Amino acid sequence: VWDTDGNNMRVLRSSYQQPGLVALSQNQYNEAKQLVSEGLGIYERIFGSRNHPVFARNLRNLGGIEMKLGNVQEAKKCYQESLAIFEIVLGRDHSEHAASAEALRKCGK
DSSP states (O other): OOOTTSHHHHHHIIIIIHHHHHHHHTTOHHHHHHHHHHHHHHHHHHHSSSOSHHHHHHHHHHHHHHHHTTOHHHHHHHHHHHHHHHHHHTOTTSHHHHHHHHHHHHTTO
16 A cells, blocks of 8 residues: 555655666666666556656656667667656656657657
């Protein structure tokens, strides 16, 4: 059960998101990919949908990991989905949308 005060969300972030980003910063890309991917699955179950800014932000992080691994097509998929989610939930003028658009541009859309 997930409470509404965010306590469990903080636990989830510290369990998957932060270690994934630490692994990424240490060039441990496969470990980072695994942790971020697991976190995405949990976020989707919690939110009941992929259409949430936290999910989209972590999907963009996964795209960055895929780029580091040389998986350009997988990175593009992550960036495209992240971009679409941000457009739906935050709008085209939001900085998160712009960040995903820029990430997609950098991998040669």
